[in-house]
Amino acid sequence: MLAKAGRALAQQPGAQQPGAQQPGAQQPGAQQPAAQQPAASGPAAAGQASGKIRLKVGVLLPRSGLQGFVGQSCQKGADLAPAVLRELLGVDVELMNADTESNVDTARTRAERLIQEGAHVLVGAFDSGQTAAIAQVAEQRGVPLIVNIAAAPQITEQGYRFVFRNFQTAPEIVRNGLSLIGELLQSSGAQPQTAVFMHVNDTFGQAMAGGIKGTLPTLTSLPFKLVDTISYDPAAKDLTVEVARAKATKADFLLLVCRLNDAILLRREMVKQRWQPMGVVSPGSPGMYEQQFIQALGKHAEHCVSNVPWYNPKAELTHRVEQAFLRQNPQDRLVFHGLNVGFTFEAVLIAADAFQRAKSVEPRALAEAIRQTNIASKMMLGAPIKFNAKGQVEGIGSACVQNLNQVPTVVLPAAVAQAKPVFPVPGYKA
Amino acid sequence: MPAELILNVALSGVLTGLVYGLMALGLSVIFGVVRVVNFAHGELMTLAMYGAVAAFQRFGLDPLLSVPALAVGFFGLGYLLQVTLVQRFVTRPEHAQFLLLLSVAVILANAQLMLFGPDARNASVDYALDSLELGPLLLDLPRLYAGGVALCASLSMFAFFRFSRSGKAIRACADNYRGAQVVGLPIRRLYALTFGLGCACVAVAGGVLTLLVDVTPALGPAYTLLGFVIVIVGGLGSMLGALLGGLLVGVSEALAGLFFTPSAKSMVSFGLLILVLLLRPQGLLGRRA
Numbered sequence: 001m002l003a004k005a006g007r008a009l010a011q012q013p014g015a016q017q018p019g020a021q022q023p024g025a026q027q028p029g030a031q032q033p034a035a036q037q038p039a040a041s042g043p044a045a046a047g048q049a050s051g052k053i054r055l056k057v058g059v060l061l062p063r064s065g066l067q068g069f070v071g072q073s074c075q076k077g078a079d080l081a082p083a084v085l086r087e088l089l090g091v092d093v094e095l096m097n098a099d100t101e102s103n104v105d106t107a108r109t110r111a112e113r114l115i116q117e118g119a120h121v122l123v124g125a126f127d128s129g130q131t132a133a134i135a136q137v138a139e140q141r142g143v144p145l146i147v148n149i150a151a152a153p154q155i156t157e158q159g160y161r162f163v164f165r166n167f168q169t170a171p172e173i174v175r176n177g178l179s180l181i182g183e184l185l186q187s188s189g190a191q192p193q194t195a196v197f198m199h200v201n202d203t204f205g206q207a208m209a210g211g212i213k214g215t216l217p218t219l220t221s222l223p224f225k226l227v228d229t230i231s232y233d234p235a236a237k238d239l240t241v242e243v244a245r246a247k248a249t250k251a252d253f254l255l256l257v258c259r260l261n262d263a264i265l266l267r268r269e270m271v272k273q274r275w276q277p278m279g280v281v282s283p284g285s286p287g288m289y290e291q292q293f294i295q296a297l298g299k300h301a302e303h304c305v306s307n308v309p310w311y312n313p314k315a316e317l318t319h320r321v322e323q324a325f326l327r328q329n330p331q332d333r334l335v336f337h338g339l340n341v342g343f344t345f346e347a348v349l350i351a352a353d354a355f356q357r358a359k360s361v362e363p364r365a366l367a368e369a370i371r372q373t374n375i376a377s378k379m380m381l382g383a384p385i386k387f388n389a390k391g392q393v394e395g396i397g398s399a400c401v402q403n404l405n406q407v408p409t410v411v412l413p414a415a416v417a418q419a420k421p422v423f424p425v426p427g428y429k430a
Numbered sequence: 431m432p433a434e435l436i437l438n439v440a441l442s443g444v445l446t447g448l449v450y451g452l453m454a455l456g457l458s459v460i461f462g463v464v465r466v467v468n469f470a471h472g473e474l475m476t477l478a479m480y481g482a483v484a485a486f487q488r489f490g491l492d493p494l495l496s497v498p499a500l501a502v503g504f505f506g507l508g509y510l511l512q513v514t515l516v517q518r519f520v521t522r523p524e525h526a527q528f529l530l531l532l533s534v535a536v537i538l539a540n541a542q543l544m545l546f547g548p549d550a551r552n553a554s555v556d557y558a559l560d561s562l563e564l565g566p567l568l569l570d571l572p573r574l575y576a577g578g579v580a581l582c583a584s585l586s587m588f589a590f591f592r593f594s595r596s597g598k599a600i601r602a603c604a605d606n607y608r609g610a611q612v613v614g615l616p617i618r619r620l621y622a623l624t625f626g627l628g629c630a631c632v633a634v635a636g637g638v639l640t641l642l643v644d645v646t647p648a649l650g651p652a653y654t655l656l657g658f659v660i661v662i663v664g665g666l667g668s669m670l671g672a673l674l675g676g677l678l679v680g681v682s683e684a685l686a687g688l689f690f691t692p693s694a695k696s697m698v699s700f701g702l703l704i705l706v707l708l709l710r711p712q713g714l715l716g717r718r719a
Contacts, residue, residue: 064548065648101548201693231693237643240442240570241687241695248435261550261644271559272570300559 054092055355057348058119060110060134062126065102066235069292070260073337074126074148077344080324084345085352088320093352100130108133115141120361121354123347126340128152128203135163144354144367148347149340151284152207156392162367164391166346168284168309168398170204174211176398177283177307182221183412184281184305184400188423192252192278194227198242198266199257201231204285208257212283227251236262243269253278253424256285263287264296271300278424282306289401289408291336301403303425305411310381310399311342312416317379321345335408338401342380349375350385381416431688434566439684442570445577446642447680449635451673452580453653454660455587456631462667463604463624466516467524469531472654473538474629478504478636479645480546486553486640493553494575497637501583501630508629512622520621535650542647550644558641572641583634584673587627591669600624604667659699663706665716674714678702 059078062071075097082093096119100107107130111122115137122138122145125131131150138145139160147155147165151173156165168176185191197212199205209229216226228249232242243266246254254277258266264287267280280303282288288304311318325334325341334341354369355361375385383395400412404419411421457471468474481500482493515534519527560571591597603610603620610617643649656679664675679699686698706713 065646066550068549231691233693233695236692237649238446239692240573241439241684242692244435244439244442245688245692248432268559272561273568274561274563296554 053361054094055352055361056094056096056118056120057351058096058098058111058114058117058122058124059344059348060098060100060107060114060122060124060130061344062102062107062130063097063099066261067102067127067259070286070290070340071099071102071126073290073340074344076325076329076332076337077148077321077341078123078348080321080328080341081345081348081352084320084324085349089352089356091352091356093348093355095348100125100127102127102130104129104133107131108137111137112141115143119143120363121146121351121366123148123344123351126150128155128207131155132203135160138162142367143363144351144370146347146350146370148344150204152203156390160391162363164350164370164387164393166350166385166393166396167343168396169392170207170284171211171215172396173284173309173398174208174215176309178212178215178219178222180307180398180400180412181281181283182219184307184421184423185223187412187414188421190278190423192224194249194251195224195253195255196246196249196251197226197229197255197257198246199229199231200234200259200262200285202234202259204259205231205234205257208283208285212255212257224252226255232262234259234262236265239265239269240273242266243273243275247273247275251277254280256280256282256288258282258285258287260287260290260292263293267293267297267300267304276425276427278428280304282308284308284398286339288403289336289339291332294336294403294406294408298406301406303403303422305400305402305421305423306408307398307400308339309343309396310401310410311338311379312381312397313410313418314416315377315379317377318342321379333407338408346379346385349378436685436688437566438568439688440681441567442573443681443684444677445570445573445680446684447677448577448580448584448673449639449642449676450656450660450680451676452584452631453635453639454657454664454672454676455584455669456628456635457657458661458664458667458669458672459587459631460625460628461661462669463600464512464516464520464621466520466527467531468628469528469654470535470538470650471632471657472652473535473542473650474504474507475632475636475639475653476542476645476647476650477538478633479640479649480542480551481633482637482640483551483553483645486555487551492555493637493640494579497579497634500633500637504633505626505630507626509622509626511629512625513618516625517618517621535654539647539650542650546647548646548648550646552644553640555641576638576641579638580635583631587631588669590627596620596623656699659703662713663699663703665713668713668715668717671713671715678714 061074085091085093096114098110098114107125111134125134126149128150131147132155135145135155139162144162149167151170153169199209230242230246284307289306294301322334350373354366358365358369371387373385378385381397385393399410401408402411409419411417411419460468478500482496485491485496519530557571562569562571599615600620660675660679661672664671682698683695687695
C-alpha cells in the first residue's frame with residue numbers, strides 16, 4: 001500500500017527520478033562542500049546551511065481564541081504529516097507551528113516571524129481573514145503559502161504568485177452545498193417551501209452569503225425560497241434575538257453558515273426557544289460536524305447537516321492518515337476532524353511533494369514546483385490536486401455529512417455514503 | 431411583526447438589562463463615593479466569572495450557589511485594593527487614577543490569560559437549555575434566574591445605603607466630603623467599604639452572567655465599556671440611574687436586533703449614549719454639576 005501510494009505521487013508530470021538533479025539544485029539530504037555552496041540568503045540559506053535539507057513548513061492556525069478548537073483540530077493534520085510523508089515520499093519535513101490566536105493582526109505578525117525564522121513554505125490558516133493577511137506577507141516576502149482551509153474567493157483572485165489554495169472557494173462550496181441540498185430533498189422526499197438564512201458576519205460568512213444570494217435563484221430545482229436573511233456578529237455572546245427573529249419567520253428549515261462557537265450558541269438558543277424546524281442545514285461551513293459541537297450539545301447536535309468538502313472514506317491515503325491519526329490521538333477519531341485534518345494534511349503533502357520534485361528549498365523553485373502539482377492519490381473527495389493559473393485547485397468535491405448517533409456520517413453522495421439521510425428530523429412540527 | 435415576539439425579546443432584554451444594571455451599579459457606587467473611575471471593572475467581572483466556572487467545574491457548584499461566596503471574596507478583594515492601592519491615588523490627578531486602574535486591568539486580563547487560557551469556558555448547568563412557557567411568553571430559565579438574582583442584589587444594595595448606619599455614612603461622605611470629615615466619619619474605612627461593595631456587585635453580576643455567556647479573558651474591556659455607557663446614560667454616581675441605564679441598554683439592544691439588523695445591536699447603545707450626552711449630559715437621573 002505504501003509503495004503504491006508513493007508510486008502514484010512519483011508518477012506525476014514534472015516529478016523527477018532520484019538522481020536526476022537539476023543544474024544548480026540541491027538534492028534533499030545531499031551535502032555540498034561549503035566552498036561549493038552558492039551564496040544565498042533568507043529561508044533557502046537557512047535550509048542549505050543545515051547540511052541535510054529539511055523542508056521547514058510554517059503552520060499558521062488559530063489554535064486559541066474564538067476558533068481555537070478548530071485550529072487545534074487542523075493542527076492534528078499537520079502533526080501527523082511528517083511521519084506519513086517520510087514513509088510516503090522519503091522527505092524530511094519540519095513543522096514550525098504558530099498560533100494566530102484567531103486574530104488577523106496576530107496572523108500577519110506570526111507569518112512574518114516564521115519567515116524570519118527560516119520557514120520555506122507556509123501553510124494555513126483556516127480563516128479567510130487571517131489567510132488573506134498571511135497571503136499578503138507571503139507574497140511580499142516571496143515565500144509560498146499553501147492555504148489549507150479558507151474560502152473567500154479574493155485570496156486567489158489578487159494575482160498573487162506565491163499563494164496556492166487546495167480548498168473550495170465560497171461560490172464553489174455554495175454551489176456544491178446547494179446542489180447536495182437538492183439531492184437531500186430528493187432522496188428524503190421532503191418538500192420544504194421556505195428557509196431562513198442565518199450567517200456569521202465575517203469575511204467567510206459574507207462571501208458565503210454573497211454566493212448563496214447569487215446561486216440560489218439560478219437553481220430552479222430547489223423547491224424553497226429564502227424568507228429572511230439574518231447576519232450576526234462572529235463574537236456574539238448571545239443569539240437570543242437572532243433566533244427569535246428566525247423562529248418568527250416560521251420557515252420550514254434553517255440554512256446556516258456558521259463557525260463552531262456560534263453554532264453551539266445558536267443551537268442552544270433554538271432548544272431554549274423550542275424552535276424545531278425541518279432541519280438545520282449548512283450549505284458549507286464548519287461548526288456542526290465538529291467534536292466540540294457534538295460534545296457540547298449531546299443529543300441536540302443530532303441530525304444537523306453540513307454539506308462540506310470531506311474526505312473519501314474509501315481512499316487509500318485516508319486509511320494511512322487514519323492510522324497515523326490514531327497513533328497520535330489514541331482517544332480520538334478522525335471522523336470528528338475529517339475536513340480539518342484532511343485539508344491540513346494535504347497542504348503539507350503538497351509542500352513535501354513540491355520539495356521532492358524541486359529538490360530545493362528556494363522559494364521560487366518551490367512555488368514553481370507547487371504550480372506543477374498533480375496528485376491523483378489524495379485523501380479528500382474530488383479531482384486530482386492541480387493548481388490553475390490563479391493558484392486554485394478546481395473540482396474538489398463535497399459530501400452531505402449528517403450527525404447520526406453522535407457521529408458525523410456521510411449520507412450523500414450515494415457512491416461514498418455510509419448511511420441514509422434523515423430529513424425532516426424526528427420531532428419536526430409543521 | 432407579532433406582538434408576542436416583541437414581548438419575548440423585550441423581556442429577554444429586561445432580564446439581561448438587570449444583570450448589566452447590577453454590574454454598572456458597582457461602577458457607579460465607586461465613582462459616586464470615592465470619585466475614582468474603576469477602569470478595571472470588566473476585568474474584575476471576568477475574574478468573578480472564572481471563579482464561578484471553576485467552582486462549577488471542580489466542585490459541581492451551581493453558579494447561583496457560588497454567588498454569595500464570590501460576593502464575600504470580592505468584597506474583601508475590593509476592600510484590600512482600596513486600602514493598599516487606590517487610596518494613595520484618591521487625591522492625585524485624574525490621569526494618574528486612570529493609569530493606575532488601567533494597569534490593574536491589564537495585569538488582571540493577562541493573569542486570567544495565563545491561568546485559564548484563551549478559550550471560552552462555561553458552566554453547563556442541568557437547566558441551561560430549559561425555558562418556561564407562560565401563555566405567549568417563553569422565558570429562558572437561566573436568564574430568569576440571572577435577572578432575579580441581579581434584581582435581589584440591586585435591591586439589597588439600595589436597602590443597605592438607605593437603611594444601614596454604614597450606608598448612611600457612606601452617602602453622607604459622598605454628599606459632603608468636608609462635612610463628613612468635620613463630624614469625624616472614618617472616611618478611609620468608608621471608602622474601602624464602598625470599593626468592596628462595588629466589587630461585590632460586579633462579582634454577583636459576573637457569577638450569574640456565567641449562566642448566559644461563555645467567559646474568555648478578552649471579555650473584560652467590552653464589559654468595562656458597557657458599564658461606562660450604562661452609567662453615563664443613567665447618570666454618573668446615581669444608583670437608580672445605573673439600574674435604569676442597564677435596563678435601557680438591555681432592552682434597546684434586544685429590540686434593535688429585532689427591528690434592524692442583529693449585527694448592529696451594540697451600535698444602538700452607543701447611539702443612546704450620544705443622545706443622552708447631547709440632551710442631558712448629567713445622565714437621565716444624574717445631578718447637574
